[in-house]
Amino acid sequence: DGGITQSPKYLFRKEGQNVTLSCEQNLNHDAMYWYRQDPGQGLRLIYYSQIVNDFQKGDIAEGYSVSREKKESFPLTVTSAQKNPTAFYLCASKRGLYHETQYFGPGTRLLVL
Amino acid sequence: EDQVTQSPEALRLQEGESSSLNCSYTVSGLRGLFWYRQDPGKGPEFLFTLYSAGEEKEKERLKATLTKKESFLHITAPKPEDSATYLCAVQAKETSGSRLTFGEGTQLTVNP
Numbered sequence: 001d002g003g004i005t006q007s008p009k010y011l012f013r014k015e016g017q018n019v020t021l022s023c024e025q026n027l028n029h030d031a032m033y034w035y036r037q038d039p040g041q042g043l044r045l046i047y048y049s050q051i052v053n054d055f056q057k058g059d060i061a062e063g064y065s066v067s068r069e070k071k072e073s074f075p076l077t078v079t080s081a082q083k084n085p086t087a088f089y090l091c092a093s094k095r096g097l098y099h100e101t102q103y104f105g106p107g108t109r110l111l112v113l
Numbered sequence: 114e115d116q117v118t119q120s121p122e123a124l125r126l127q128e129g130e131s132s133s134l135n136c137s138y139t140v141s142g143l144r145g146l147f148w149y150r151q152d153p154g155k156g157p158e159f160l161f162t163l164y165s166a167g168e169e170k171e172k173e174r175l176k177a178t179l180t181k182k183e184s185f186l187h188i189t190a191p192k193p194e195d196s197a198t199y200l201c202a203v204q205a206k207e208t209s210g211s212r213l214t215f216g217e218g219t220q221l222t223v224n225p
Binding site: 004006031033040041042043044045048050056058088090094100101102103104105106107109 | 210213
């Protein structure tokens with residue numbers, strides 16, 4: 001089955017710890033995105049990547065980092081500099097420049113111990 | 114700055130009671146408007162993309178319409194399984210990376 005997978009489903013972070021969220025897609029999509037969802041707020045864009053080895057900051061990139069070494073993978077690291085990391089993190093992908101629709105993965109819920 | 118406002122925040126319907134959800138937007142040239150459905154604890158599921166005023170799309174009990182300032186998601190004779198949060202998002206023509214601006218969503222509950 002083609003789709004987007006995110007792991008783990010739940011992740012717990014201790015103070016001062018960096019954690020990495022996985023996002024993999026087998027849709028052969030070029031662009032990938034990371035969003036953060038908080039209760040009562042719309043999805044907010046953290047980072048996005050349109051091609052391998054290239055990525056851009058979104059609206060709330062501080063305290064996060066990403067890499068795009070392979071077309072199918074776009075991991076997100078939540079660093080210790082992110083002071084309020086508790087949220088639902090969503091990864092999305094889109095086919096290419098002339099295709100607009102983004103498709104989402106199942107999400108990872110990050111909680112702070 | 115692109116903005117999306119969804120109303121109402123929450124809506125309770127009886128099974129079979131038709132209604133509409135609203136998505137008002139301001140954007141510097143619309144490339145597309147998107148509707149998603151999100152169940153609790155899950156990722157958004159794509160429903161529709163609308164590109165120009167006057168366009169309509171349908172899927173089962175759902176129908177999405179678009180004007181120059183807003184979009185409506187009409188739900189006809191809803192069933193309890195239609196209960197979810199419905200998200201609206203816009204993409205501007207001149208945006209980099211095809212980024213989306215989302216509204217806060219409308220939480221729909223359909224009672225049997």
